[in-house]
Amino acid sequence: MATEKQYRELFDRVAALRRQVAGNLTNELGSDPHVGEAILKQIDDMLFAVEAEEQSQPRPADGGLAQLVGLGGESAGDLGATRMPHGIETYDETVASERIIAVGDLYYLYQHERIGVFRVVQKMQELFQRGAIRLSDGPGAFGLYRFDRRDVLRYTKRDRISAYRRVLGYGRGLGSGNSRPNTDFHRLFIQFNNQVALFWRDKRISDVIRERAHDMAFGSMAVVRRSGLDLRNNLKFTSYGHLNVLRVEVMQLLExxxxxxxxxxxxxLFGAANAWDVVDEVLIRYFDERLVTSPRQRMAVTGRNVLRWLAAPHILETTRSEFEALLLEIAEPAEEWITSAQSLRLADRTGSKQLLPWDRQKPVGVAAPSRADRPMSRIRVNGHRR
Structure with a gap:
């Protein structure tokens, strides 16, 4: 059990150690900043280990209150002898990774829903039942038969749309179970992808214009981390419920x-080389739609990769070299997601490092999403706008 005096002396010793190390390594730090970063990381790890050990010690039944106010035989003679806790568990470390991974899969499914994969199969099933297409006993015909027979066991299209609305905020109306739609997801997702892409653009520029490539990059870790934590915390509460089961079932349905x-x-039947050609042909022939298959599919793949990265604890890494190495995994997916979304006028590329205020409804310079993608800030309940 650490006392207030021990608590204070610990941080004084750590500060003195940092100052002494920095003074002894002045020449090395001037030539290679990564040396100082590595040493400070080791000191931080030592401090974290001490704090973790203190927190694992059994605490008094009253939490040290009697000792502090001077009651009983263990009362403290001065403030320095009283019990001093180190703090509580960090909020940003309490997010369950499996729920964020599930959101990534749901986002992947939503983009395929918007492409029209499920509508194409439903149209094929309708034509097959009417005898309007030349299918009889092949593997595709048998698959359409089974698809129809299993329909009663699956979540319906309405269930899927409601889940997209509740978790991702896309579409209109209420979410599943008349829940509140997550209207902040789209703008937070745009912000995080933009900040990741901007970080690596700044790094590439700094590597080109400076003589020493190992110097610190211009990119701001803090802005990337804050935008990632904002997005992850936004998904923390919307990822409860039947999301895990629904996305497993719908992923099986997509397959x-x-x-x-x-x-x-x-x-x-359609003279197609693969399944995607069939999707495009049906959408053109029977729905007369402008194809958005390529950008939507790339948004699905890269968006899911970005959300999967957020499910890991990488965003909490404080060492710049390790943070950059981990962030490299989504550097290109984030850039590609912005490019694809920009082609559909669902997002704008920005060069601003400004964070999103919590009370702002829409960030400056971000294009409005389409009607189905647009998060509605107000919804109609019993004929009234809320």
Whole structure:
């Protein structure tokens, strides 16, 4: 059990150690800043180990209150002899990774929903039942039969749309179970991708214009971390409920759809080389739609990669070299997501390091999403706007 005096002396000793190390390594720090960063990281790890050991010690039944106010035989003679806790668990370390991974899968499914994969299979099933297409006993025909028979066991399209609305804020109306839609997700997701891309653009520029490539980059770790934590905390509470089960079932449904569309008899019917060609052909022929397959599919893949990265504790890394190494994993996915979203007018690329205030409804310079992608700030309940 650490006392207030021991608590104070610990940080005084750590500060003296930092000052002494910095003074002894002045020449090394001037030539290679990473040396100082590594040494300070070791000191921080030592301090963290001491704090963790203190927190693992059993605490008094009254938390040290009697000792502080001077009651009983263990009362302290001065303030320095009283019990001093080191703090509580950090808020940003309490996010469950499996729920963020589930959100990434749901985002992946949403983009395929917007492409029209499920609508294409439903249209194929309708044409098959009417006898309007030349399918009879091939693997595609048998897959359409099974798809129809299993329909009663699955979540419905309405369930999927409600889940997208609740977790991602896309669409209109209420979320699943008449829950509050997550209207902040889209702008926070844009902000995080923009800050990751801006960080690496700044790093590439700094590597080119400076003589020593190992010097610190211009990019701000704090802005990237804050935007990532804002997004992750936003998803913390919307990822409860039936999301995990729903995304597993719908991922299986998506796989089944592509098995049907990639069947030889279905591809021959449309003269297609693969399942994606079948999707495009059906959307053009029967829905008369402008194809957004390529950008939407890339948004699905890269967006899921970014959200999976957020599920790991990488965003809490404080050492710049390690943070940059970990962030490199999503450098290109974030840039590609912005480029794809920009082509659909769902996001704008920004060069500002400004964070998003909590009370701002829409960031400056961000394009409005389409009607289905637009998070609605007010919803209609019982005929009234809220």
């Amino acid at each position: 089944e759809c592509f098995h049907i569309l990639d069947a030889e008899d279905v591809r021959d």
